[in-house]
Amino acid sequence: MHMADALVAPVVAGTMYAASAGAAGYSIYKVRQEDNQKKIPVMGVMGAFVFAAQMINFTIPGTGSSGHLCGGMMLSALLGPWGGFLTMIGVLLIQCLFFADGGLLALGCNVWNMAFYGCFVGSLLIWRPIMKKGASRLKIILASVLGCVLTLQMGAFSVTLETMLSGVTELPFKTFVAAMQPIHLAIGLVEGLITAAVLLFVNEARPELLWGVGEASKKEGKLSFGWTIGILGVLALLIGGGLSLAASSLPDGLEWAIARVTGLEELETAEAVIYAGAEKVQSTTSFLPDYAFKGSESAVGTTVSGIVGALIVVAVMVGSAFLFRYFRHKKKQS
Amino acid sequence: MSKIGQAISEIQTLENISREDRWVNRLHPLGKLVLTVFYITVTVSFPKYELAGLAGMLLYPLAVFTVADLSFGDALRRLRVVLPLVMIMGILNPFFDREILLTIGRVPISGGVISMLTLMVKAVLTVLAGYLLIATTPMDEICRAMRVIHIPKIFVIVVLLIYRYVTVFLSEARRITQAYELRAPKQRGVHYKVWGSLLGQMLLRSMDRANDIYESMQLRGFDGNFRLGKKAALRPADFLWPVLWALVILALRLFPVVELIGRIFV
Numbered sequence: 001m002h003m004a005d006a007l008v009a010p011v012v013a014g015t016m017y018a019a020s021a022g023a024a025g026y027s028i029y030k031v032r033q034e035d036n037q038k039k040i041p042v043m044g045v046m047g048a049f050v051f052a053a054q055m056i057n058f059t060i061p062g063t064g065s066s067g068h069l070c071g072g073m074m075l076s077a078l079l080g081p082w083g084g085f086l087t088m089i090g091v092l093l094i095q096c097l098f099f100a101d102g103g104l105l106a107l108g109c110n111v112w113n114m115a116f117y118g119c120f121v122g123s124l125l126i127w128r129p130i131m132k133k134g135a136s137r138l139k140i141i142l143a144s145v146l147g148c149v150l151t152l153q154m155g156a157f158s159v160t161l162e163t164m165l166s167g168v169t170e171l172p173f174k175t176f177v178a179a180m181q182p183i184h185l186a187i188g189l190v191e192g193l194i195t196a197a198v199l200l201f202v203n204e205a206r207p208e209l210l211w212g213v214g215e216a217s218k219k220e221g222k223l224s225f226g227w228t229i230g231i232l233g234v235l236a237l238l239i240g241g242g243l244s245l246a247a248s249s250l251p252d253g254l255e256w257a258i259a260r261v262t263g264l265e266e267l268e269t270a271e272a273v274i275y276a277g278a279e280k281v282q283s284t285t286s287f288l289p290d291y292a293f294k295g296s297e298s299a300v301g302t303t304v305s306g307i308v309g310a311l312i313v314v315a316v317m318v319g320s321a322f323l324f325r326y327f328r329h330k331k332k333q334s
Numbered sequence: 335m336s337k338i339g340q341a342i343s344e345i346q347t348l349e350n351i352s353r354e355d356r357w358v359n360r361l362h363p364l365g366k367l368v369l370t371v372f373y374i375t376v377t378v379s380f381p382k383y384e385l386a387g388l389a390g391m392l393l394y395p396l397a398v399f400t401v402a403d404l405s406f407g408d409a410l411r412r413l414r415v416v417l418p419l420v421m422i423m424g425i426l427n428p429f430f431d432r433e434i435l436l437t438i439g440r441v442p443i444s445g446g447v448i449s450m451l452t453l454m455v456k457a458v459l460t461v462l463a464g465y466l467l468i469a470t471t472p473m474d475e476i477c478r479a480m481r482v483i484h485i486p487k488i489f490v491i492v493v494l495l496i497y498r499y500v501t502v503f504l505s506e507a508r509r510i511t512q513a514y515e516l517r518a519p520k521q522r523g524v525h526y527k528v529w530g531s532l533l534g535q536m537l538l539r540s541m542d543r544a545n546d547i548y549e550s551m552q553l554r555g556f557d558g559n560f561r562l563g564k565k566a567a568l569r570p571a572d573f574l575w576p577v578l579w580a581l582v583i584l585a586l587r588l589f590p591v592v593e594l595i596g597r598i599f600v
Contacts, residue, residue, distance in 0.1 A: 004416040005460035006453055007423055010375045028486045037558060038548050040488060044495020045503075045544035051496065052503035053533055055338045056511055057523035066523035069533065090493040094500065097468045097476070098345050100412035100461050105374045167382065168453055169423040170430035170446060194529050201534030209541060306386030307438070309596025314389050321400040328403070 001155055001184070002095070002110055005103030009166035016162065017108030023116055024089060030082035039083055047087040050075055051094065058194050067190035070148045072118015073127075074195050077144075078202075080211045081123040088115035113158045117151035126150065127212060134214040135203055141196040148192030149185065156184035338508040342501055351404070352472040358402040362572035363475035364482050369576040370467040374460045376587050382449040383435065386593060388456065390586040394579060395462035402470060409465035416457050424453040473497045487559065495547075503540065510536060 008016075031039065050071040057066035071091060076084030092110050096102035102110045130143040160176050163169055169176070202209055352359060358366075373394055380388050399406055431446035467476075477490045510532065514524060524532055585591065 005374050006456035010379050041548040042544040043492045047496035048499035048503040049540040051500050052507040059523035061526050090496045101415050170427045197530030198533045201530035305596035305600040306593045308600050309592040310386040310389035313592050317396050321396050324400050
């Protein structure tokens with residue numbers, strides 16, 4: 001689900017960076033408040049653990065495919081939402097730097113889509129309320145599966161929104177959602193079960209390691225209950241909306257492509273509105289406004305002289321780079 | 335090589351390359367970090383039909399790869415992660431956006447084809463730029479740059495620790511999966527009956543290890559501060575490198591340089 005740099009517009013990336021930075025700032029404040037120096041090495045080591053554990057393949061019974069561990073839910077069940085969130089950012093940063101999985105510009109989006117939902121929504125709204133009165137096998141399975149499925153659905157929906165708002169794909173919004181949500185429903189289910197298996201093991205071996213089990217104070221209980229109902233309500237609406245959209249266009253998923261290919265026009269009003277809105281936002285706030293010469297945007301850079309120029313520029317650049325290397329190696333050899 | 339083994343070797347290769355004694359490596363990490371983010375931002379800000387303008391953006395990665403004598407192959411191999419996703423997003427553009435924007439000879443080219451190519455080129459350029467940063471800047475230097483711009487200490491220490499232990503845990507994960515595979519041949523992954531215990535054991539060991547690490551950090555006088563070694567004095571090149579490149583990149587974005595060059599010949 002890692003978004004690449006090429007898929008985000010600067011304005012979308014900037015907004016998501018700001019949102020993720022806000023959540024990170026608050027997490028740092030909360031971790032500092034805990035004033036537990038031991039937590040820092042534990043966060044570092046758990047980050048490395050999740051990184052490595054995500055590379056292990058787990059066979060899904062009855063199918064030929066395999067699934068992986070869900071990092072955000074797992075980390076926040078052990079470190080709490082704040083520590084878990086900061087650790088996930090670290091994991092995502094290293095993934096993007098060393099494996100080009102994600103990108104520096106898209107990091108804000110990826111942190112939001114994977115770490116924010118997984119850690120904050122997963123632990124504060126699902127894990128903690130369920131574990132309020134102590135843990136049991138059933139509760140751990142329920143919390144893990146529900147947490148992974150819900151947070152992955154939200155993540156997938158955000159990926160769709162961010163890509164649409166960036167205007168890089170011509171895919172209709174509905175089709176995109178219909179493709180993303182069901183896939184991530186299946187992934188979330190499997191990831192939830194793997195995460196549950198690990199947390200069940202931890203609960204049996206060292207229950208004290210689990211965060212937020214049976215520790216809800218009266219005040220917290222009241223607060224989190226109100227928040228829980230409110231936010232879960234909004235989420236249910238959002239996800240229900242997404243899923244029903246998906247379901248409505250699922251049976252004939254290929255129709256759109258065929259219709260388009262055969263030239264039958266089908267105007268999707270919702271999509272058109274979102275698109276127009278997105279383009280309006282982009283054109284007014286984009287980091288570097290489109291410069292216009294010779295008329296409209298569509299003409300820019302697609303003229304014959306543009307193509308010729310591009311070919312010449314690339315040829316000259318590649319040629320000189322090649323010559324530079326050739327002469328330097330020759331010099332080294334002599 | 336297994337997927338995990340490949341990851342370990344990739345990290346180690348990058349670590350070695352970034353510690354080589356090149357003048358690009360010696361530049362201040364903050365300049366390189368800011369320049370990389372700037373380059374990526376400008377690159378993705380090109381409108382979707384502006385394939386020609388994007389061609390000019392190849393100048394920065396190509397020049398630095400050449401001057402620093404870095405391998406293009408290593409960098410392009412990283413595209414295998416990004417490209418499939420970008421392909422999915424772009425591959426249908428030609429079907430949806432069929433307005434003809436250009437005719438070369440008798441071949442009409444639609445907007446969708448151009449926007450798809452633009453997306454691919456953007457993916458290649460941004461991945462190259464990311465590689466340039468990490469291949470010329472060791473992780474502790476990147477963390478130093480993060481500290482310079484006041485990214486909180488707690489976060490930077492966590493990142494450094496994750497990075498420090500990633501190879502240790504990857505090796506452990508490799509040992510575990512290898513041992514499992516040898517005892518369970520013809521099985522594609524870990525059987526569901528041992529999902530919990532396999533990872534759980536590793537997790538508990540990691541927790542114990544974190545405890546040991548904490549104790550040894552305490553014994554060495556860890557007080558919540560992370561010392562990144564002596565600061566090198568700033569040199570003029572540390573400023574000039576990012577500023578000059580930023581100007582070039584900006585010029586390529588704001589003026590139709592490539593188109594003007596083309597017009598000389600057409």
